[in-house]
Amino acid sequence: MQIPRNWNIIRSTDDVLTFTALEANSYVTFMANDKSQIKGYFKSNLQYRTKNTQWQRVDIIGQKINLSKVNDFIKFKTEINPSNDPLSFTNEQFEDWRIHFELGGKIKASRKHSIFI
């Protein structure tokens, strides 16, 4: 497959955060504080997919995603549209606003570039 000769190729792994199960029955839960601005932001901008699904833009906050088999995965990414910059947490006044992942089992996290900064 060909693209214009003056184009750069950017592999999607550069912009995707992947959690891969290293053992069966692992799980990932994406959590965010109950701040409407954060939740609203991720609801509209964060996309995810698992091994058997396509990218979808659904509110996943608080949902436990089971990775039942070895090598099952969940990937997260934000919109690529430059107008939708990924959320950053650089201002101290937002110190109570945070996101985190709850992980269970044995999981490998991989990313080449942050989707959040």
Next chain:
Amino acid sequence: MKIRANYVSNSSSASFLLDLATKKYFTLTAKTQSNIIFYIPYKEYSRFRGEAELENIEYLVGRENDSNTSEWLTLSRSSSNIFVSLYFQLSSQSEINYNLLGKSMWIIQVRINLSPNYYIKFRSKKNIFITTPFKADEDFYPYFKIINADAGGQIEASGNIGTLFDMDDGSGNSNNSYYTRCFYKLFKDCKGLISAPELPAITAEDSCCESMFEGCESLINVPDLSLTSLAPSCCFRMFAGCKSLINAPKLPKNVLADSCYKEMFSGCILLENTPELPATTLTSNCYESMFASCTSLSGISGISGIMLNSAVLSPSCCFKMFTECTSLKNAPNLPINVLVDSCYKEMFSYCTLLENRPELPATNLALNCYEGMFMGCSSLTNGGNLPAQILIQNCYKNMFKGCTSLSSLSVEFNTWAINGRFSGTESDYRETAVYWLNDIEIAGEFRCPEDLPVTKRNANSKKLEYN
């Protein structure tokens, strides 16, 4: 007040509604000295039997803003008025026998010379009307011609065209309907026609209004269509080439038929907004080239039906719908997830001002679904994301060809060779994997999955590079 007019012919009958207040005449009004010919074919292919039946047509002559009019008179060879002359003749010095497939055909010419501000009204008596040849043949159909249009002849048509034409095709099944090809090319190329008559029927049949006003370059006022059911090609090229038309008529709301609006406003270079098109169940080719080359078109919010998740597509439903709409900057969202063959093929091709492409969230593609969709859109910069992971043959063929400003695109498939579809001939490969981002020379970014084989085009070689 409305009455139902009926007539009975042999074992069949037809009827339609006449509004006595406004719709019982068909009127031609001259704005300038106008010379018009009304060509009427008869015999063999028509239930109209020529001169004898022409005398069932009555006419009345008057002047605008003048209450003095003539009496209703019977149309005849000697009809005349000092300001309005009427005569009819056969196509040449004598009857010409058109031999067509063993059938005979004659054409009557009713010549109408109207002085400025004079009008002539027509109506049928005894409820007998001019009937279009219902065994359709392109060479024989009634039509008007303004023979001095290039010299400034201008007329307004008003009233109910149905008062002059038979509403029945002989089958006896048509009430309030336009039968197959009944107004086919009726006013085609009448460059001096300013206003169109009313079209009050509610049921259309195949091609009933096909090319009815095509090429009416001065047409400004057109009637809303009161149809509640459409038929294949019923409005095909109906207003094509109406270069003065700014506002589209209201169209039926929720019904469509195959090719019903195909090329309907093609070449209407002053048309600014689309009419309301709320239908959510699309038919094959229903909007094909509907607004092609409408170079002033910028308002497309009326096409709400195809912007809904609930819309159901059909093959080629939007093929070339907005091609060459060179004022269009923004495209509507197209949220449908399940596509059909060629549904959006060349939909926005050569929209050279298009800056934003629609959301294309579909992950279930179809043959040729996006082929040439943005071809030649030289202002488009962001190709957005194509989320499908499984490709179908020719789905992206020429999709961004010639988008000379395009600088970004994202895809989520990781191979062209799904299920062997692209592992066949070189031609298959060339038509899909190679020709989709061609003729783009500026710098850009291509985002794709880690495992998608990608090469850059070699500007100095035509050799295909397989991956």
